[in-house]
Amino acid sequence: MLKINFQVNEEYLARRMISTNNMPTDFANYLWDKYRDSYQTLQKNVASNNIDMNIIKELQKQDFFIQALKSANDNCTRIKNNWDKNQEQIVNFLKRILKIDLNLEVTGFIFPPNFNTGVNIGNNCFVWGHMQGTKDENYDLVYLVHEALHSYFEKDNMSHAIIENISDVELARFLNGTIKHYPYHSFTQEEHIKIYPYWNLYLNKTKEEILKDQEYTKIMYDIDKYEIERDFVSKLDINQLIDFLKEKIKSIEFETSYEIL
Numbered sequence: 001m002l003k004i005n006f007q008v009n010e011e012y013l014a015r016r017m018i019s020t021n022n023m024p025t026d027f028a029n030y031l032w033d034k035y036r037d038s039y040q041t042l043q044k045n046v047a048s049n050n051i052d053m054n055i056i057k058e059l060q061k062q063d064f065f066i067q068a069l070k071s072a073n074d075n076c077t078r079i080k081n082n083w084d085k086n087q088e089q090i091v092n093f094l095k096r097i098l099k100i101d102l103n104l105e106v107t108g109f110i111f112p113p114n115f116n117t118g119v120n121i122g123n124n125c126f127v128w129g130h131m132q133g134t135k136d137e138n139y140d141l142v143y144l145v146h147e148a149l150h151s152y153f154e155k156d157n158m159s160h161a162i163i164e165n166i167s168d169v170e171l172a173r174f175l176n177g178t179i180k181h182y183p184y185h186s187f188t189q190e191e192h193i194k195i196y197p198y199w200n201l202y203l204n205k206t207k208e209e210i211l212k213d214q215e216y217t218k219i220m221y222d223i224d225k226y227e228i229e230r231d232f233v234s235k236l237d238i239n240q241l242i243d244f245l246k247e248k249i250k251s252i253e254f255e256t257s258y259e260i261l
């Protein structure tokens with residue numbers, strides 16, 4: 001079961017605005033002049049307690065902050081409604097694809113859409129708010145799951161590529177009913193190419209399905225060469241798959257190639 005508690009955290013919103021310089025320049029300059037140490041501290045560590053809290057309080061009194069807070073609250077209501085409508089089918093999807101009973105409860109701090117941000121901040125918490133989600137509600141759903149899964153998996157690129165395969169690729173396809181999926185990070189590209197033959201076996205895709213998928217992904221390999229591992233790989237659960245892939249990547253030369261679109 002994946003449970004997401006949605007909330008708007010007024011203090012965290014203010015901290016984040018300072019740490020990312022996401023505010024009108026005049027006011028940013030004013031805060032910089034008056035609270036330089038605290039400003040610099042927050043830029044290095046958004047959660048630091050070693051600051052003058054007046055920097056937060058002054059920011060929170062500004063009209064643009066009050067507007068952003070309202071926008072965050074509206075976004076939170078919209079996203080929560082959308083999640084509640086879709087949670088059951090997403091939980092069932094995750095059960096099928098992970099092949100384990102996920103037991104994860106996380107908190108999503110929702111930001112205004114124009115923050116265009118999504119990041120897991122540790123302690124089973126993530127932040128999310130993206131303009132794309134106001135145009136495509138499945139985009140929100142996919143990245144809520146993506147950020148939540150960072151609280152379950154490890155932090156290496158292989159695990160990140162697996163998270164992307166689960167959410168950005170397969171969940172996006174499931175929700176949108178298309179083969180097209182959302183783009184993943186460029187820094188996981190190499191892992192995607194390496195794990196692709198095994199990911200297809202893990203999902204027990206038929207040869208025809210893999211060929212169709214390759215027309216879209218453009219990641220080419222000799223499907224027949226991997227068939228011998230189908231029986232074993234298709235029976236793994238997600239944790240076993242990751243352990244298996246970490247070993248594989250160390251020990252063999254991969255024969256996949258990638259055609260740039």
Ligand SMILES: [Zn+2]
Pocket residue numbers: 146150160163
């Ligand atoms: Zn990620």
